Amino acid sequence: MNRRLAPLASAIETVLAWVLGLAWLAPLLYAVWTAVHPPAFATRFDLGAPLTLDNFHRAWEAAPFARYFLNTVVIVALIVVSQIVLGTLAAFALARFTFRGRDLVFAVILLQLMIAPEILAVANYRTMKALGAVDTIWGIVLPYLTSAFGIFLLRQTFRTVPQDLEDAARIEGCGTLGVLWRVYVPAARPVHLAYGLVQASWHWNNFLWPLIITNSVENRPLTVGLSVFASVDQGIDWSVITAATLMTSAPLLLAFLVFQRRFVQSFMSAGLR
């Protein structure tokens, strides 16, 4: 219909795309600008402004970010490994065993799907107190060590594994756990990876529960450390706050830039917690 208008339309589309992209990126660009220039240039755009890494240095010195990073890495590793291992075992039982009450167990597990631990934080706090786990790394990770969604996702995956593969492994002398290890775990590798990536990014960013359950520097993850840092410690030294904010977000952003396709596919296939 409108051949002659087509180039114009596509030009408009391109411009719109750029405007949208820039608008979306503006807060981050602003943060980068502020973080790599001296505080005097925090709100002044001057292309001649000197570049500096001093803000990052000052942020790193002003709060125990090394400790926060370490805590976050430990927390994320514990949660992701545990969810994958426990989820695989449970999903295998639900996908390939027939036993009385199986569907009931599955229904009970699914109940947890939408009941996010955040809602139950108050009650869980009291459980942690009884367990002596308040203000510990264990206190942070315990409510997340297994996930109904992980079990659900892996069960779906296991059900698509052809019975022939399992039979072949059995003929070669594999026991039940051997079958799990030799047939099902390899078949689920892409799902494990996708799910692990999504969970890692989710727990790297998790905030409310760690805030409630910790009250000392030794056990705080990055997110809680950053919130304390941004609210109390610094007054309104934007340069240092933005530097700290970028430090906190950098590992995931860099990982995303490097493994982009993997990330996108993971979020598409396992993008729920």
Add this chain to the structure above:
Amino acid sequence: MTAIEATDTDVGLAPRVAAGGRRRTHLALALLAPSLVFLVLFTYWPIVRVAVDSVTLTTFGSKTVAYGLGNFARLFDDPAFARAVTNNLIYAVGTVVPSIALALALAVGLEEATGLATTIRTVVFFPVLIPLVAAAALFLFVFLPGIGLLDHHLAKLGVPRTNWLGDPDVALWSLIGLTVWKNAAYYMLFFLAGLQAIPADLYEASRIEGASAIRRFTRVTLPLLGPTFAFVVVIALVNVVTQVDHVVVLTKGGPSDSTNLVLFYIYQQAHENFDTGKAAAATVVSLVALSALSVLSLRTLERAVHYET
């Protein structure tokens, strides 16, 4: 329920399988046990606990007495709770509708993997990956009256300075803006996946029939994205109920409760006012809302997951 039917069908081959069957049952339970233990400890037990707390009152002598629906009465009498529920509803509509509209627009606009589209996709996905706390810290600066990013640029257009987080009429909308910025691209991914699943010959057919681009969109794209829509709406609503990190960092529910959301209200009652009963009653209300959502989502989830893999 269906469990009974499942075991009934096994009866036919009973005797020979029975011994091995029992061993397999034990093995299955052993495989399930660790997950069940954690689920019971940190999901089901706290639900029971909250339910009990919501109908009891702990007095100063630490004596717990039955209190009937007293906590619920106190909760519903609390104007702050009413405010939090209203805020949450505004926040729900205010974040879910624009994020999903934007997500769909982005997905349709950026569907083709040209260089530019890929770049823009990457850029809009950044906010998804940064912690909500970090986003909130960045937006402290964006929202700063007078010299912040927003006011700085709006001033050039002649818009007077706004107290984005300090004005009770504006603050909730500032949080809504932040949330849309943070989440839209996440929902975009699901729409991209949904679009990829639409067979190309459907588009071809409508093109041959001479349908306009708009007609193709409303007659082919939208209907076929139905399951994706349902799925995304549910995820977005769960986020509305469970994410208050930005409230904690930016406003603490203020000014004058204008940005208080239900989860933050619960947190305040429990950890600032030490009113366990009220916090528990509010939690029960949230749980009922979430359960309603989860019934909705279970229906869509099974479909959506099949659909994507």
